[in-house]
Amino acid sequence: MENFSLSRCELIQLSEDTFIVTFNERIDFEPTQFIMIETETSIVRKPFGLGRWNDRLAIGVQVIGPGTAYMVQQEKLYAHGPCGRGFVPPEGRGAVIATLACLPMVFDLQERYNCDVLIGSVDEPWIEVPFPLVVGDEAFLKMLQSLNGYDWFLVIGSDQMEKIAYDALKNKGEVFVSFNEYMACGIGACRGCAKVTKHGLKHLCIDGPVLRGEEVWN
Amino acid sequence: MELRPPIVIASGVGGMGEYLKLIDPRYIGAYTLKTITFKPRLGNPPPRLIATERYLINSIGLENIGVEKFIEELENGLYEELFRKVKVIFSFAGEDFEEYLKVAEKMAPYQDRFVAFECNFSCPNVHFNPLSDTNQLKKMLIELRKKLDVFLIAKLGIEGAFIEQVARLVEECGWNGVTVINTIRALHINGETLIKGGISGPVLKPIALRAVYEVRNRTNLYIIASGGIMNETDAQDFFKVGANAVSIGTALYRDPEIVERIAKKFL
Ligand SMILES: Cc1cc2nc3c(=O)[nH]c(=O)nc-3n(C[C@H](O)[C@H](O)[C@H](O)COP(=O)(O)OP(=O)(O)OC[C@H]3O[C@@H](n4cnc5c(N)ncnc54)[C@H](O)[C@@H]3O)c2cc1C
Ligand SMILES: Cc1cc2nc3c(=O)[nH]c(=O)nc-3n(C[C@H](O)[C@H](O)[C@H](O)COP(=O)(O)O)c2cc1C
Ligand code: FES
Numbered sequence: 001m002e003n004f005s006l007s008r009c010e011l012i013q014l015s016e017d018t019f020i021v022t023f024n025e026r027i028d029f030e031p032t033q034f035i036m037i038e039t040e041t042s043i044v045r046k047p048f049g050l051g052r053w054n055d056r057l058a059i060g061v062q063v064i065g066p067g068t069a070y071m072v073q074q075e076k077l078y079a080h081g082p083c084g085r086g087f088v089p090p091e092g093r094g095a096v097i098a099t100l101a102c103l104p105m106v107f108d109l110q111e112r113y114n115c116d117v118l119i120g121s122v123d124e125p126w127i128e129v130p131f132p133l134v135v136g137d138e139a140f141l142k143m144l145q146s147l148n149g150y151d152w153f154l155v156i157g158s159d160q161m162e163k164i165a166y167d168a169l170k171n172k173g174e175v176f177v178s179f180n181e182y183m184a185c186g187i188g189a190c191r192g193c194a195k196v197t198k199h200g201l202k203h204l205c206i207d208g209p210v211l212r213g214e215e216v217w218n
Numbered sequence: 219m220e221l222r223p224p225i226v227i228a229s230g231v232g233g234m235g236e237y238l239k240l241i242d243p244r245y246i247g248a249y250t251l252k253t254i255t256f257k258p259r260l261g262n263p264p265p266r267l268i269a270t271e272r273y274l275i276n277s278i279g280l281e282n283i284g285v286e287k288f289i290e291e292l293e294n295g296l297y298e299e300l301f302r303k304v305k306v307i308f309s310f311a312g313e314d315f316e317e318y319l320k321v322a323e324k325m326a327p328y329q330d331r332f333v334a335f336e337c338n339f340s341c342p343n344v345h346f347n348p349l350s351d352t353n354q355l356k357k358m359l360i361e362l363r364k365k366l367d368v369f370l371i372a373k374l375g376i377e378g379a380f381i382e383q384v385a386r387l388v389e390e391c392g393w394n395g396v397t398v399i400n401t402i403r404a405l406h407i408n409g410e411t412l413i414k415g416g417i418s419g420p421v422l423k424p425i426a427l428r429a430v431y432e433v434r435n436r437t438n439l440y441i442i443a444s445g446g447i448m449n450e451t452d453a454q455d456f457f458k459v460g461a462n463a464v465s466i467g468t469a470l471y472r473d474p475e476i477v478e479r480i481a482k483k484f485l
Contacts, residue, residue, distance in 0.1 A: 001239040003475055043419045044269040044471040080240055080474065182267040184274065184471045187240070189233030191252070191281045192267040201260060201281070 001187065002027075006077045009056055015123045017063045018100045019072045022056040030086020031109040032156070032178055032210050035059075036186035038078040041066035044184040047205075049156070050082060051104025052111075058104035083186040087210045089113050090174060092151025097144070097165050099157035100125060106156070116150075118143060120161065144168035152176065154210065166213040175213040179204050219334055219369045219395065219440055221247030221305070221463050223481040225453075226397075226442050228467030229253055229309040229336060229373070230278065231418075235300040240474040243303040245481035247463060250307040253338045256317035256324075258284030268406045268413045273422075274468050275406045277415030280311065280341055285321045292328060305333035309373070313346055315358045322365045329368040337362065339384075340375030340400035342416040349378030352387065359391035371442065374433075375400040376425060382432040385439060395440030397465060398429045419468040422446035427459055434460025449476065450483045457484075 004025065012020040029050040036045035037059075046067050048059040063069050071077065087109070094115040098106045106117045107130070117131040120140040125133070134143045144165055147153070155165040156178040169175045181193040181204045188206040195202050197215040202208060227237060229250040238249075261281025268275050283291070291297065300306060308325060312318035318337065329335065339348045339355070348355050363370060372388045374381050376399050385396050401416025402425070426445025433441055443461035447453055448469045456464050469476045 003240055038473055041271055042269045043271060043274050043468055044267070078473065182265055182269075184267050184269065184276075185231075185233070185236070187233075187236045189236040190231065190267070190276070190471070191233070191261060191278045192276060194261060194264055194266060194281065196263065 001080065001082070003078070003080045006057075006079060008075050008077075010054065011072060012053070012127065014060070014100050014103065014127055015121065015125050019061045019063070020053050020058055020104055021061060021072065022053050022058040024056070026057055027082065029082040031112060032087040032105065033082040033084045034186070034209065035079040035081030036083060036183065037071060039067040039070045041070050045079070045186065047083070047183050047186060047209075049102060049105040049178070050108075051102075051106070052108040053104045060101035060104050062099070062101035081186065083205055084209050085207065087154065087176065087178075089115060089154070090152050093149065094152040094154065095147060095150045096154045096156070098155070099161060100129075102156045103129065106131070109154075115154075118147075120157070140164075141168065147172065154178070155213070163217065166217055170213060176210050177213045177216070178209045179211060179216070180209075221333075223247050223485045224463035225477060225481050225484070226250055226307065226463050226465040227470070227477070228444055228465045229307075229338065231467040231470055235297065237470060237474060238300065238303055241477045245478045246304045248305040248307050248333050249300065250309050250336055250465070252282055253280055253309040253311045253341065254282050254285050254288045254321065255280055255311050255313065256285055256320045257313070258282065258287060265411065265413060266415070268408055269471075273404075273417050273419040274471065275404050275413055275415040275417050276401070277413060280344055285310070285324050289324060289328065292331075301331060306331070307334045307336050307371070308332045309336040309338050311338040311341060311344070313344065315348065315354055318348075318358055319361055319365065322362050326365055329366055332368060334369040334371050334395070335366060336371040336373050336397055338373045338400070340373055340377070342375065342377070342401055342403040347378045349374065349384055352379065352384075355384070356387055356391065359388060359393060363392045369394045371395040371397055371440070373397040373400055376402060376429055380432075381429045382436040385433040385437050389437045389439050393439070395442065395462075396433060396437075397442040397444050398433055399426045399445050418445070420446045420448055423452060423455075427455060430456055430461050431459040447480075448472070450480050453480050453484065
């Protein structure tokens, strides 16, 4: 765990609102770990999943508010991390289902674990995505229904997309979900990222962000 | 109590020592632990946080493991590294007056390990406000003083009574210091969700400054200023109105390195 600054190498626009930012620095991290990034728009730092793109450290950013807008404008960012537990897949064949903003994360994951990756996007991306891609809600649902022969799934995206994917996949294999809870410290101090699970309260920044879906949902 | 630098990590904000991963301990005068209550508390249901540029509202609800488990951890050496690196302040509270005394009784054998005990009388996320019943409060202050020899600090908020009057009472009962102020009850509307909790961050600064000023004019207590201290200038302002030390809370969430920057100015 460290404080560091990150200088932007490239800004790649993936769609109307989604970007990849690559950095000149290198840091060691495990899949699904994240960093807490400072913005001028909030008094707390914001979590972003770590990944790789074009052989560099990278994050994907979906601009949904002032902090994410700030982040894609800056040449230099201040952050601490890596935070959270690295995801280690179980034995067997696995598939990762993610949104466009997670491209750097899942790219790294696939290289390490040789799992399949499927991307669901609301809009047609502006660049060629190196994974099977579906656009729109209906196509996403169909894709989920067609997934068979996997032992485990990892779902990374918005709360809504994750719940839909969990419901569609829960009887087909073990489903892991990267949960999104509001965070302030990212290191287990503030107790703000508590998630109620069947095994008691978990704190996503230290016990997660990935939990088994069945721990949280039926 | 001599703190060098005169900088305290605020209770709850710094958890149980986690920020030592990100802050050099030389720059921390004392590290206040998250408030421990008599019984374990699960805290409030999520969502527990919402932040803007000017404030954070938290509804943690004093989630903690309870005093018995804390003592077990203390005895098992879980906090050895923390004690080795920094001075530690123990923060405690109860869900009624009786529970404050029970925590103090259980912790009395361990008081030498801490530089001070801070009694949290002002959490806005629980339903008991000890400051609203001055007679009971006085009795408890006297009882707690009898049970503990340690440097004793009352953490006071501005809800329930005029803070300088409570601080006078705290001094009369033989206590050593006050932490002024805590978060204040607030509400944030996020779409359809109402988030109720305690507000912290820059919006608190003028309120906390006034509180420190009033308490300094009425008492000789050791004052730890808490509320919206985000940088060196804020810290300076609190020293100007009579604080003996400043507490860094929400500022840690924006940039943990702020502690080092403030410390270098006041070492
Ligand atoms: C573990 C984790 C990893 C994440 N990884 C990515 C990622 O790789 N790429 C990406 O685009 N987004 C990621 N997010 C979400 C991202 O943190 C939010 O979209 C971002 O904080 C929004 O900030 P804003 O100022 O633009 O929006 P705001 O207008 O401030 O908020 C919009 C919404 O974003 C969420 N949010 C805001 N602040 C926080 C916070 N401090 N902690 C958690 N959620 C918050 C809330 O749901 C809020 O309603 C991740 C979230 C978590 C919990
Ligand atoms: C997430 C969070 C948790 C807190 N928990 C506690 C607590 O357990 N005990 C306590 O006395 N104060 C608690 N506080 C209050 C802080 O210690 C501090 O007094 C307050 O936040 C005002 O200072 P600030 O503006 O510098 O944050 C908490 C504050 C926050 C933001
Ligand atoms: S974000 Fe602070 S405990 Fe998880």
